Amino acid sequence: MSARTKIQFYQLLVLLGAWMAFAIVMTLYDHLIINSMNSNGASSFYSFQYALVSNCISAMIGGLTGGSFLIFVINTRYDTKPIISTVLVATVVYLGVIAIIVVVITCIAYLHALTNSIEVSNTWNVIKRFLSDDTRIKNIFTWYCVVAITQVILQINKRFGEGNLLRILKGQYNVAHQERKIFMFLDLNDSTRLAESLGDEQYHGLLRDFFADISDEIVNNGGRIYQYVGDEVVVQWDYQEDGPNDRCVKTFFDIKAKMSREGVKYVNRYGVVPSFKAGLHYGRVIAGEVGTVKREITYSGDVLNTAARIMSMCTRLNTDLLLSSELASILGGRYEFHTHGAFALKGKEREVTLQSYMPLNSALGVIA
Structure with a gap:
């Protein structure tokens, strides 16, 4: 189930x-x-x-x-x-x-x-x-x-978002507090070119179908969608002291497998199968409600900025998945990785070591 x-x-x-x-x-x-x-x-x-x-x-x-x-x-x-x-x-x-x-x-x-x-x-x-x-x-x-x-x-x-309504009713976010989170910034590749070639309505349909198709893979791996920003989706997981924190990486490969299975549908509708890149990072964030006319739960802190910068490095390093060495250190042993080195990300003074991961058994296989 x-x-x-x-x-x-x-x-x-x-x-x-x-x-x-x-x-x-x-x-x-x-x-x-x-x-x-x-x-x-x-x-x-x-x-x-x-x-x-x-x-x-x-x-x-x-x-x-x-x-x-x-x-x-x-x-x-x-x-x-x-x-x-x-x-x-x-x-x-x-x-x-x-x-x-x-x-x-x-x-x-x-x-x-x-x-x-x-x-x-x-x-x-x-x-x-x-x-x-x-x-x-x-x-x-x-x-x-x-x-x-x-x-x-x-x-x-x-x-x-699932579970957040109960937290709001309990007043959990009335006062800002720290939480340890894992964040994934996942972005559609060649979005500008796609928008121009497909037109506004078709491109919106592509985004709608893409976000709908990846939702099950996110939920099945314990993730919660934090927000959509244009052609980008931000996903978060609660950090678990003794839990399977590598579900965030598994989500990425499950989404790739899902796009492979749904490829014919996308080609028939839009003439292209969506490809994407993602950046992952983890750490402490401040969680709380903001706004007066419109209220929502927000997470703030260096973790989100770093994850977004890591995602932007995917094109430069010719890979579709990058994560910080801090996050890699808390993951399980189901993946092999390649270290790309330390980089000074935009807006950050301290260099961040970036790594790319692949499943041990298959590049696109779903891990049991």
Whole structure:
């Protein structure tokens, strides 16, 4: 199972838990209202146990059907569609889920009437009475709001990056603090020439497809996309004291393998297979939220500047991957490397030793 799929199943599990909790809270709220001084009291048809079971079943059915569709379809296959399109699709799906839930809950209502010796001389009268209850309208509207809020949260989570929304809610970035990070600056080769030959729209399509195709390789290797800058993507990994820090290098070769597999698609659409170069470095950065009108999480420090400068040296040294000796020293032994020497990078006083890596088994092979 890929890392992206694991994330999606985790999101579904959280969604199910949240919706079940909301169903319990809604049942308790209704029960308190029914038994308040301003209420005429409960009808003979009402029982707290029945309301709790029906609401929880509704939440479970809605989560497993509608929630799965939101996570695995709308926010995946419709990722490049306009937001209004995803809203319309979500609405249609919601109405379908509501229809299923109404059928199930109606059956439960009928069984409840039978087991409690409620007059059921005509089955359809019971069903009509149940469906015409104002509670049904209230529940449908309430759950639509829950679905809408869920979709907004999923979109916000995607905009901030997986896991960052929870960190923001916890206030982790309210105060700037140090973190140890590995950064990769990955840039498309010959971007100016490509933009001129393809035209603006085709070139944008190339970038969109390229960034979409490399996302799975980044996520599967534990990376998080920090930002896109034109034809460049910046990826970051948390430094692990005892973990597999060489995943950042593996990501690069996995992306090369992915481009090789997708080559026919790119040639048919754009007449060229994207090639790229990358620079890697690691160290301490300052992480925190910035901005007032528009807020975002940023990382600042010499590490990012150095990684960007290292990437720019790829053309000069005739290689597509360079990393600092500091980063190379913390990687595992699955790679052989070539040391290019120490260079005075632009804007830096201290020279940086640069190295290029290749997998031990194959230049483009995916490492197990």
